[in-house]
Amino acid sequence: MTRxxxxxxxxATGAKIRNxxxxxxxxxxxxxxxxxxxxxxxxxxxxxxxxxxxxxxxxLDYLKSHSRLPVPAxxxxxxxxxxxxxxxxxxxxxxxAQYHAAxxxxxxxxxxxxxxxxxxDTVIGGLLQPNSPxxxxxxxxxDRRLLYMARRAFDEGSFPGALLVRIENLxxxxxxxxxxxxxxxxxxxxxxxxxxxxxxxxxxxxxxPAIYYADPEIELAFxxxxxxxxxxxxxxxxxxxxxxxxFFEIRxxxxxxYPLLVHVRLFGSGYVAQVADTLQRFGF
Numbered sequence: 001m002t003r004x005x006x007x008x009x010x011x012a013t014g015a016k017i018r019n020x021x022x023x024x025x026x027x028x029x030x031x032x033x034x035x036x037x038x039x040x041x042x043x044x045x046x047x048x049x050x051x052x053x054x055x056x057x058x059x060l061d062y063l064k065s066h067s068r069l070p071v072p073a074x075x076x077x078x079x080x081x082x083x084x085x086x087x088x089x090x091x092x093x094x095x096x097a098q099y100h101a102a103x104x105x106x107x108x109x110x111x112x113x114x115x116x117x118x119x120x121d122t123v124i125g126g127l128l129q130p131n132s133p134x135x136x137x138x139x140x141x142x143d144r145r146l147l148y149m150a151r152r153a154f155d156e157g158s159f160p161g162a163l164l165v166r167i168e169n170l171x172x173x174x175x176x177x178x179x180x181x182x183x184x185x186x187x188x189x190x191x192x193x194x195x196x197x198x199x200x201x202x203x204x205x206x207x208x209p210a211i212y213y214a215d216p217e218i219e220l221a222f223x224x225x226x227x228x229x230x231x232x233x234x235x236x237x238x239x240x241x242x243x244x245x246x247f248f249e250i251r252x253x254x255x256x257x258y259p260l261l262v263h264v265r266l267f268g269s270g271y272v273a274q275v276a277d278t279l280q281r282f283g284f
Contacts, residue, residue, distance in 0.1 A: 005081075009034050009044055012076035012083050029053070029126075033086060041086035042075060052123040053082040059122060059209045060084070067186065069108050070205045087205040089197035095232040096201035102229075102236035104203055109216035109241060111186040116140040116213055124190055124210035124259075125266050127152075137215050138178050141258075142171045145218075149261040158264050163276060167257075170284045177254055177282070179244075184213035191223040217247055221255035253278050 006017050019035040023043065030046040047053040057077030063069050076083035091097070117140055118131035130148055134140040150167040153159035188195070189210030197205040220243065223229040237243070257278055263271040 005032060005044065005046065008081045009042065009083065012081060013040070013042065015040065029082075034083075043072065043084045043086050045082040045084075047078075047080050047082065049079055051079045052126050053077060053079060055123055056208070057082050059211050060207075062211060063188075063206075063209060067108050067111055069104055069188070070203060071209070072205055072207065084207075087197050087199075087207075089199050089204045091198045091200060093193055093196055093198050093228070094201065097196075097198040097203055098229050098233040099236045100201070100203045101196065102233045103240065104206075105188070105191075105216075105219065106237050106240035109185040109187065109219070112183040113186070113213040114184070116184045116215075117144065118212040122189070122210055122212055124262055127262060127265055129189075129210060129212065131212050137180050137184070138174050141178070141215070141218070141255075142174050145258045146174075146261075147171050149258060149265070153261055153264045156265060158269060159261070159272065159275075163272065163279070166279045166284045167275075170279060170282060174254075177250055178215075181215040181217070185216040187211065187214050187216055187219040189214075189219065191219050191228055192226045193228045196228065216241075217243070217251055218255045218258065220247070221252040222259050224252060225256045225259055253281060 002020055006020060009017055013036060015036040015038045017034050018037045021033050023031040023033050029051070032044045032046070034042045034044050036042065045053060054077045057074040060071045060074050063071045064073065072084035072087055074082070074084060115133035115135050116137050117133040121131050122129045130144045132144065134144075146167060150159060150164055154161060154164045188206055189212060190208055195206060195208045196203060197207065220237070223233070234243070257275060260271050260275050260278070264275065
């Protein structure tokens, strides 16, 4: 594998590799660090035919060209290899870094579009995210996020039929809990700690995006699901953008049904109980 990878990287960069080492993470794809003889350092993600690596590269390029969010530059993108600039990181996501993250994401969420969704479908964790545009956020979240992911999980055998019925019953009554936001906002879309790179109390970069235009509250909700951000983040974010009342009490858990369903499909039934608990909390 390393010989094949070395050949791919050297062809893509036009430089010889001085050292190749495996990086931690990479639950969806193998990730390597490549130190080149010309002094450059790259990150290489391996894929196979039909992989989403070209789309991942396209999303990173979109963020770089449409926002000031720090993301790695894409050096090469094909189905078998995504090559990115290496970003120095490894420090904890401490209070200072969370303060910086709030500033970056508040600015990102200020980038708006006419409709919810995106110009093309994207992926989250390698799973398709349908993004056909809609003028209604409630309709978009219902059909292209909640119902789509639950039905795919059921079709694949990882989600019980009884829970799917409960999801469908909730979907019919989303307007009890959700209101339309002021405008569709650009979001990163996969805001867990592994996708946030920190260095010396600052955010060095965000990786593995799952972008589309959404209610930014779905991004804020995801950031709490696995305790990515806490009080330092939200205190600074609130200074820059308002968070509507009822988010922490109601909408956060509702929006987190979507990443939980993603995790059901990616990692199995361990997340099904969390989906069931959330549905019960909302009376379904």
